[in-house]
Amino acid sequence: MALYAFLEIFLIPICVICVCFLTFRAHKKSSVPTNWPVLGMLPAVLQNSHRIHEYATEVLTESNGTFEFKGPWFSNMDMLVTSDPANIHHVLSKNFSNYPKGPEFRKIFEILGDGIFNADFELWEFHRKATLSLMTQPNFYSFLEKNIWEKIEKGLIAVLDGFLETGVEFDLQDVFQRFTFDSICKLVLDYDPQSLSLDLPYIPCEKAFNGAVEALLHRHILPERIWKLLKWLQIGKEKTLMKAWKSFDEFIYPRVSINDGVEKDHEEYGFNLLKSFKRKYEEINNSSSRGDSRDFLRDTSLSLMLAGRDTTSTCLAWLFWLLASNPSAEMKIRQEIEDELHEKEDKKWRNFSVEESKKLRYLHGALCESLRLFPPVALEHKAPIRPDVFPTGNYIPENKIVLLSFYSMGRMKVIWGKDCLDFKPERWISQRGGIKHEPSYKFPAFNAGPRTCVGKEMAFIQMKMVAATVIYHYNIEVVKGHKVSASDSIIIQMKQGLRVKLSKRNLY
Numbered sequence: 001m002a003l004y005a006f007l008e009i010f011l012i013p014i015c016v017i018c019v020c021f022l023t024f025r026a027h028k029k030s031s032v033p034t035n036w037p038v039l040g041m042l043p044a045v046l047q048n049s050h051r052i053h054e055y056a057t058e059v060l061t062e063s064n065g066t067f068e069f070k071g072p073w074f075s076n077m078d079m080l081v082t083s084d085p086a087n088i089h090h091v092l093s094k095n096f097s098n099y100p101k102g103p104e105f106r107k108i109f110e111i112l113g114d115g116i117f118n119a120d121f122e123l124w125e126f127h128r129k130a131t132l133s134l135m136t137q138p139n140f141y142s143f144l145e146k147n148i149w150e151k152i153e154k155g156l157i158a159v160l161d162g163f164l165e166t167g168v169e170f171d172l173q174d175v176f177q178r179f180t181f182d183s184i185c186k187l188v189l190d191y192d193p194q195s196l197s198l199d200l201p202y203i204p205c206e207k208a209f210n211g212a213v214e215a216l217l218h219r220h221i222l223p224e225r226i227w228k229l230l231k232w233l234q235i236g237k238e239k240t241l242m243k244a245w246k247s248f249d250e251f252i253y254p255r256v257s258i259n260d261g262v263e264k265d266h267e268e269y270g271f272n273l274l275k276s277f278k279r280k281y282e283e284i285n286n287s288s289s290r291g292d293s294r295d296f297l298r299d300t301s302l303s304l305m306l307a308g309r310d311t312t313s314t315c316l317a318w319l320f321w322l323l324a325s326n327p328s329a330e331m332k333i334r335q336e337i338e339d340e341l342h343e344k345e346d347k348k349w350r351n352f353s354v355e356e357s358k359k360l361r362y363l364h365g366a367l368c369e370s371l372r373l374f375p376p377v378a379l380e381h382k383a384p385i386r387p388d389v390f391p392t393g394n395y396i397p398e399n400k401i402v403l404l405s406f407y408s409m410g411r412m413k414v415i416w417g418k419d420c421l422d423f424k425p426e427r428w429i430s431q432r433g434g435i436k437h438e439p440s441y442k443f444p445a446f447n448a449g450p451r452t453c454v455g456k457e458m459a460f461i462q463m464k465m466v467a468a469t470v471i472y473h474y475n476i477e478v479v480k481g482h483k484v485s486a487s488d489s490i491i492i493q494m495k496q497g498l499r500v501k502l503s504k505r506n507l508y
């Protein structure tokens with residue numbers, strides 16, 4: 001074991017560094033990695049690990065959208081990476097039953113346990129039905145609407161006005177993450193941790209998500225043996241992941257246990273997500289012998305919290321960064337708010353309903369552009385049960401990892417045209433002025449096929465309410481010299497956050 005550890009910790013990195021250097025010299029012009037003996041293409045990936053999504057886009061562009069990655073020998077890291085819409089459609093919809101997430105996915109995402117993201121087959125069907133049946137309850141959207149406006153008024157506006165008064169610079173991405181964390185906790189656990197308060201309290205569970213999503217991408221890049229060794233040694237990103245795991249458990253278990261005892265629905269709205277999950281769990285548990293219901297509720301809650309916190313806040317942060325360099329688009333959003341939401345004689349701000357949020361078409365287009373250029377879930381991971389052939393002709397043996405790069409898709413001229421890198425909300429407006437529909441295999445920010453995101457509508461409602469409030473009330477200026485880049489993580493957050501300064505708009 002000691003010799004093994006020595007080899008993996010010292011010799012492999014030394015080889016990798018040497019080979020990185022050679023790779024760099026030999027391949028200045030082409031991004032396509034060299035397939036080295038023993039190490040496969042890993043050196044090029046490690047060399048570009050600080051810009052992995054950009055690098056994947058360069059390689060895929062040079063390879064017509066589909067690329068065979070060769071991992072080090074005996075590492076089980078060979079993968080087929082694709083951003084071709086026909087392949088995406090094939091994997092996510094047409095041949096869905098052949099592409100579960102697979103055992104490798106479950107190993108990487110072990111922290112999510114039996115939650116929906118890790119689940120395949122019957123367990124996934126159970127989660128999917130249960131989650132959808134809760135989200136389609138008649139009172140779900142009125143409950144959501146009330147929660148969002150409360151958080152906007154008591155949390156978001158209070159905190160932003162606080163920054164306005166002191167004139168300090170702050171991280172807008174952090175504010176959005178706190179907003180979505182509080183909102184999703186309220187929805188899932190019926191508990192608002194109030195992380196979005198004037199003193200910006202440190203709540204370990206809230207911050208733990210950032211480290212966890214980075215470590216989870218790392219597990220995609222490193223051979224399994226190496227990340228398992230790092231986990232065993234409790235160093236690097238694996239240490240961060242284990243700390244995050246502890247923070248999640250300490251935050252969620254007590255709430256799940258409390259909710260276990262709660263036998264009362266929200267009287268006003270008839271909605272209690274955890275209680276409904278517990279009931280459903282007991283139903284299936286009568287016929288099977290799954291473990292402790294608290295573990296199951298912990299896994300279910302954590303998955304929904306991850307889905308609800310990181311995706312929406314990331315999209316909002318990128319939207320404001322994109323608007324900062326596209327002031328005319330911001331003007332159009334303000335105009336749309338005035339035209340569509342205000343009574344003619346009364347220009348004052350008021351809350352708007354879920355129904356009214358649908359009138360904000362230009363804002364919808366701007367959010368879609370943010371999702372196209374920076375899809376929060378940057379990649380999807382699958383493994384076929386049976387051998388298959390992609391529409392592009394690539395053969396895939398059973399269990400080979402297939403990576404779908406959603407990030408690269410938004411940046412392909414062949415998919416979005418020559419102006420694919422430009423921010424153009426108009427792209428999403430039809431000739432008749434409605435919202436233009438793009439097929440999900442071309443725009444898979446919310447996934448496609450039977451595993452399409454169940455929170456899509458909820459996310460748009462929340463993002464529109466938050467974005468419209470901020471855009472209408474404040475001028476946002478990105479701090480000069482602040483560098484922005486996408487994090488190397490399964491959720492493309494901003495690596496250095498979004499440092500901004502606020503000024504109040506003169507409205508009335």
Ligand code: HEM
Pocket residue numbers: 116117128131304305307308311312315371375376377380444445446447450451452453454455456458459
């Ligand atoms: C901008 C916001 C959002 C984006 C871009 C997004 C994107 C996605 C994507 C790409 C997936 C597929 C992930 C995978 O299979 O590995 C997914 C699944 C899912 N999302 Fe979202 N999501 C968003 C917001 C939300 C919200 C607010 C919720 C509510 C809690 C939510 C709940 C879910 C659930 C439960 C799944 C699993 C669906 C399944 O496997 O059948 N999402 N989402």
